Structure formats: C-alpha cells, structure tokens
Amino acid sequence: MNVLEGDLADLYRVPSTGSRSRDALVKLPRDPRDSDLIEREAVALRQLPKDGDGRYLPYVPRLYESFEHRDPATGERRTANAIGALDGFHSLAEVRAAHPGGLDPRDAAWMWRRLLVGLGFAHRAVVLHGAVLPDHVLIHPGKHGVVLVDWCYSVPGCYARVDSSGRVPAMVNRYADWYPPEVSGRRQASAATDLYMATRCMTYLMGDQAPKPLQLFAKGCLLSAQNRRPNDAWRLLGELDEVLERLYGPRRFRPFTMPAPR
CATH class of the missing domain: 1.10.510.10 (Transferase(Phosphotransferase) domain 1)
Structure with a gap:
C-alpha cells in the first residue's frame, strides 16, 4: 500500500472497488488530537457539492466517506477521510x-x-x-x-x-x-x-x-x-x-x- 505524507496526516492509497471506480486516499492524522481538523475537511467537502455550483466540482477532491478509525494496538481513535485519488497532478x-x-x-x-x-x-x-x-x-x-x-x-x-x-x-x-x-x-x-x-x-x-x-x-x-x-x-x-x-x-x-x- 502506497503511503504519502501530508501536513498532519498520512495518506494510504486504496484500490478501486466495484462501488468506487477510482482509487481512494485514506487520510489518517498522525496525532489523534488533529481529528477535529480531519472532521473540518469532511464538513467542507460535503458542503461544497451541496451549496456550490456543480459545474466546478472538479476543482475540489471528492469525499467518499468519513469514519472513525481505532488503532488495534493502542486503542486510539482518529477520524479518517476517504478521498478520491488524483493522478497526473x-x-x-x-x-x-x-x-x-x-x-x-x-x-x-x-x-x-x-x-x-x-x-x-x-x-x-x-x-x-x-x-x-x-x-x-x-x-x-x-x-x-x-x-x-x-x-x-x-x-x-x-x-x-x-x-x-x-x-x-x-x-x-x-x-x-x-x-x-x-x-x-x-x-x-x-x-x-x-x-x-x-x-x-x-x-x-x-x-x-x-x-x-x-x-x-x-x-x-x-x-x-x-x-x-x-x-x-x-x-x-x-x-x-x-x-x-x-x-x-x-x-x-x-x-x-x-x-x-x-
């Protein structure tokens, strides 16, 4: 699994499935205390297609889902976002x-x-x-x-x-x-x-x-x-x-x- 390092999160590439035609990037904060920022991203990426002009949606990533991830080793809970991967950018x-x-x-x-x-x-x-x-x-x-x-x-x-x-x-x-x-x-x-x-x-x-x-x-x-x-x-x-x-x-x-x- 490919891993990219962002400002506050690691991004894990997940292959496409039958219900999702494109690969996804699962964005998981390195520090659980940054989960609020991941949640903020999910709020924004839901609001943009809801309240914005759909013609311009290609200018923002697609949010597939936002969910809670529990680390099996430590029990720490973090918010994660699954976002459409962008290739060639x-x-x-x-x-x-x-x-x-x-x-x-x-x-x-x-x-x-x-x-x-x-x-x-x-x-x-x-x-x-x-x-x-x-x-x-x-x-x-x-x-x-x-x-x-x-x-x-x-x-x-x-x-x-x-x-x-x-x-x-x-x-x-x-x-x-x-x-x-x-x-x-x-x-x-x-x-x-x-x-x-x-x-x-x-x-x-x-x-x-x-x-x-x-x-x-x-x-x-x-x-x-x-x-x-x-x-x-x-x-x-x-x-x-x-x-x-x-x-x-x-x-x-x-x-x-x-x-x-x-």
Missing part, C-alpha cells in the same frame, strides 16, 4: 522546483485563472479554504486542470453553529510567513484571506519573471489591511483577464509539460 511547489528561475507568466496565467475559479466556487458555497499554499494547489499539465486539496484548515459557513469565530483553525508551520495578518493574529478570515494566499502562490511561482503590470496587480491583493484587499474571486478574475489581455492579447491554449523525473 503536480503541486505548485513541484512546478516551482522544476522552474528555479521562475515560471513563464504565460504559463502561470492559466493556473492563476483556474485557481481563482476554484476559490470563487468555494466562496459562493460559503467555504473558505484557509490554507491556499503551494503544496495544496495541484495542477494537471496536459488538461490544464487545477484542484485545491487539504481542506483541513477551512472555514465552512455551516460551522457558525458550533464555531462563530470565523478564524482559520491552524497554520502550516513551514509556511508561517505566507499567511496574511488576520490569520497569524487569530482574527476572522474572509475571502480576502484566500485571495491573499493565492496571490502569494502565483508571485512565488513566477519569481522575477513577472512583468510590471502583474506585479502591480499582485501588490493590490497583498495589502496588510484585510478590508483593502479584493474579496471577490470572480471579480478579481475579470480584472486579471484585463491585465493579461493587455499584456499578451486574446487568450489562447498554451501547452504545458513538466520535466520527467530524474
């Missing part, structure tokens, strides 16, 4: 590592656009992702697909019944300096929080390759004051399209490949 961290001098902005453009679509879908379903980081944004080179994974740090709107704080529940320590001030300050998050982190992902991806108009566009999304930042992903997408058209003309498909692993 690469994280933005992998993309950046493959382009150490920075990614061509024309390639970053479709990733940025689709990331905003995914966030726009989630926000209209009243779910904040809470951790839009390079390891949590996956792209499919050939299909130009984008999937947002790891919803353990999300703020689903239905959580207001049990947690009205609206705060992102935890941070990924190795990315501590990627978060906007409202997260590190334990204040209420908003759509502007996700858009801040999404912008950080894209400026990181392009590095010094970003032209001045995109730098200025990004600067407006990275203001410290939450109420001065864009807070509507769909509107921001329209503004990004205007910048891209001025830079590169009408949109056209641009093939993208990842180098073969050595």
Whole structure:
C-alpha cells in the first residue's frame, strides 16, 4: 500500500472497488488530537457539492466517506477521510522546483485563472479554504486542470453553529510567513484571506519573471489591511483577464509539460 505524507496526516492509497471506480486516499492524522481538523475537511467537502455550483466540482477532491478509525494496538481513535485519488497532478511547489528561475507568466496565467475559479466556487458555497499554499494547489499539465486539496484548515459557513469565530483553525508551520495578518493574529478570515494566499502562490511561482503590470496587480491583493484587499474571486478574475489581455492579447491554449523525473 502506497503511503504519502501530508501536513498532519498520512495518506494510504486504496484500490478501486466495484462501488468506487477510482482509487481512494485514506487520510489518517498522525496525532489523534488533529481529528477535529480531519472532521473540518469532511464538513467542507460535503458542503461544497451541496451549496456550490456543480459545474466546478472538479476543482475540489471528492469525499467518499468519513469514519472513525481505532488503532488495534493502542486503542486510539482518529477520524479518517476517504478521498478520491488524483493522478497526473503536480503541486505548485513541484512546478516551482522544476522552474528555479521562475515560471513563464504565460504559463502561470492559466493556473492563476483556474485557481481563482476554484476559490470563487468555494466562496459562493460559503467555504473558505484557509490554507491556499503551494503544496495544496495541484495542477494537471496536459488538461490544464487545477484542484485545491487539504481542506483541513477551512472555514465552512455551516460551522457558525458550533464555531462563530470565523478564524482559520491552524497554520502550516513551514509556511508561517505566507499567511496574511488576520490569520497569524487569530482574527476572522474572509475571502480576502484566500485571495491573499493565492496571490502569494502565483508571485512565488513566477519569481522575477513577472512583468510590471502583474506585479502591480499582485501588490493590490497583498495589502496588510484585510478590508483593502479584493474579496471577490470572480471579480478579481475579470480584472486579471484585463491585465493579461493587455499584456499578451486574446487568450489562447498554451501547452504545458513538466520535466520527467530524474
């Protein structure tokens, strides 16, 4: 059984069955005290298809089930999620590592656009992702697909019944300096929080390759004051399209490949 290591959980690949056409990843927290974050992911992944536009479901993983796992050796109980496996995808961290001098902005453009679509879908379903980081944004080179994974740090709107704080529940320590001030300050998050982190992902991806108009566009999304930042992903997408058209003309498909692993 293949095992992948996530931020707070290990993921075990489970082959497809007669009732499930795709392989699944069973996500099991290493520390039982993180079960609440696994439960939070399950809440978000149930709310998104229920309250969101079904056309955009490919932008998020599919939750097959959430269940309690009891360790036979220790008796410890942990919440586990079974999520649809994603094959052929690469994280933005992998993309950046493959382009150490920075990614061509024309390639970053479709990733940025689709990331905003995914966030726009989630926000209209009243779910904040809470951790839009390079390891949590996956792209499919050939299909130009984008999937947002790891919803353990999300703020689903239905959580207001049990947690009205609206705060992102935890941070990924190795990315501590990627978060906007409202997260590190334990204040209420908003759509502007996700858009801040999404912008950080894209400026990181392009590095010094970003032209001045995109730098200025990004600067407006990275203001410290939450109420001065864009807070509507769909509107921001329209503004990004205007910048891209001025830079590169009408949109056209641009093939993208990842180098073969050595």
